[in-house]
Amino acid sequence: MERKTVFSGLQPTGNVHVGNYLGALRNWVALQEEYDCIYCVVDLHAITVPLDPASFNQDRIDAAKVLIAAGVDPERSLFYYQSQVPQHTELAWILGSITGTGQLNRMTQFKDKADRAGSNLGLYSYPVLMAADILLYRADAVPVGDDQKQHLELTRDLAERFNHRYGEEFPIPEPIIPETGARIMSLQDPTSKMSKSDENEESRILVLDDADVIRKRIKRAVTDSGSGIRLDWETKPGVSNLMEMLSLFSGMSMAEIEAEYGDSGYGTFKEVVAEAVIEDLAPIRRAYGELEDGEVARLMQRGALDARTRAEGFQQRVRRRVGLTG
Ligand code: ATP
Numbered sequence: 001m002e003r004k005t006v007f008s009g010l011q012p013t014g015n016v017h018v019g020n021y022l023g024a025l026r027n028w029v030a031l032q033e034e035y036d037c038i039y040c041v042v043d044l045h046a047i048t049v050p051l052d053p054a055s056f057n058q059d060r061i062d063a064a065k066v067l068i069a070a071g072v073d074p075e076r077s078l079f080y081y082q083s084q085v086p087q088h089t090e091l092a093w094i095l096g097s098i099t100g101t102g103q104l105n106r107m108t109q110f111k112d113k114a115d116r117a118g119s120n121l122g123l124y125s126y127p128v129l130m131a132a133d134i135l136l137y138r139a140d141a142v143p144v145g146d147d148q149k150q151h152l153e154l155t156r157d158l159a160e161r162f163n164h165r166y167g168e169e170f171p172i173p174e175p176i177i178p179e180t181g182a183r184i185m186s187l188q189d190p191t192s193k194m195s196k197s198d199e200n201e202e203s204r205i206l207v208l209d210d211a212d213v214i215r216k217r218i219k220r221a222v223t224d225s226g227s228g229i230r231l232d233w234e235t236k237p238g239v240s241n242l243m244e245m246l247s248l249f250s251g252m253s254m255a256e257i258e259a260e261y262g263d264s265g266y267g268t269f270k271e272v273v274a275e276a277v278i279e280d281l282a283p284i285r286r287a288y289g290e291l292e293d294g295e296v297a298r299l300m301q302r303g304a305l306d307a308r309t310r311a312e313g314f315q316q317r318v319r320r321r322v323g324l325t326g
């Protein structure tokens with residue numbers, strides 16, 4: 001039986017944090033066992049907010065290195081930079097022509113980002129480019145964190161609309177969202193999600209942080225003024241967030257965590273969480289240190305070449321459907 005196709009993307013802005021890792025990246029790695037996987041460093045999405053051109057190429061290489069160090073395998077999966085495969089933007093334009101502005105106006109991530117960074121056309125049409133990323137390869141499934149649900153809904157809608165107007169071309173992709181870890185919260189404000197763009201760097205743990213930084217971040221994580229280690233997102237969101245991280249990093253169930261640490265003080269519990277995070281991330285940090293920029297740049301070039309060939313085959317079908325062939 002032919003393997004199903006998985007597609008996902010990560011922006012090369014800021015450093016990869018444990019939210020990205022637990023919500024998406026761990027799934028990317030695991031899915032390589034069973035699926036035909038395509039993973040993309042989405043640099044064109046990243047430039048929708050202001051960034052420094054002088055350091056951007058290094059940001060892309062660093063992001064690619066973290067992904068490879070975490071287990072994305074360029075020998076098994078197609079792995080490349082989005083901007084090196086122009087078929088993404090061509091399909092985005094075609095899909096943009098069947099996207100209602102009313103629908104884009106409802107995208108919550110656009111509203112959030114536009115409030116913070118100012119609005120522009122790229123940011124507005126960001127979800128259409130994301131839909132193009134996914135549909136370009138006829139992906140069946142998309143591993144993402146909880147915050148991408150709305151964008152996935154739009155992708156599914158656009159696939160259906162295209163199929164209806166131009167003939168059956170795209171499968172309707174399913175999100176793969178983990179049951180736990182899909183929304184890791186900020187360490188400083190456990191009611192909002194951990195984010196790369198949060199100004200306060202104490203709000204997150206990066207996959208490449210060293211042991212001392214991880215201990216410090218968790219020690220300073222906001223909890224509540226009560227006591228007891230109990231899963232309760234309403235009244236104890238900070239503690240619940242730490243419990244979720246411990247469960248995902250150590251493999252313990254929530255019941256086991258409550259049984260073992262229910263009566264512990266917050267200080268002691270935080271030390272346990274920190275050690276579990278440090279232990280799980282250490283091999284990634286080590287692997288990262290062994291990768292060379294030049295080697296990664298070459299891998300990405302090769303990935304782009306393969307991706308262009310594959311994407312072009314698919315795009316010829318789209319052009320024919322739309323009436324754009326000579
Ligand atoms: P951020 O919000 O951190 O700036 P992002 O979501 O805008 O990141 P990406 O880095 O491209 O952008 O996200 C990569 C993946 O990580 C996506 O699948 C996203 O859903 C997931 N993700 C981001 N933040 C979290 C989080 N706090 N918890 C779980 N998954 C997350």
Ligand code: LTN
Nearest residue numbers: 007008009010042045130133142
């Ligand atoms: N918008 C996503 C990144 C992204 C993506 C994709 C994820 C761009 N294209 C395609 C899955 C599939 C985000 O995490 N901010």
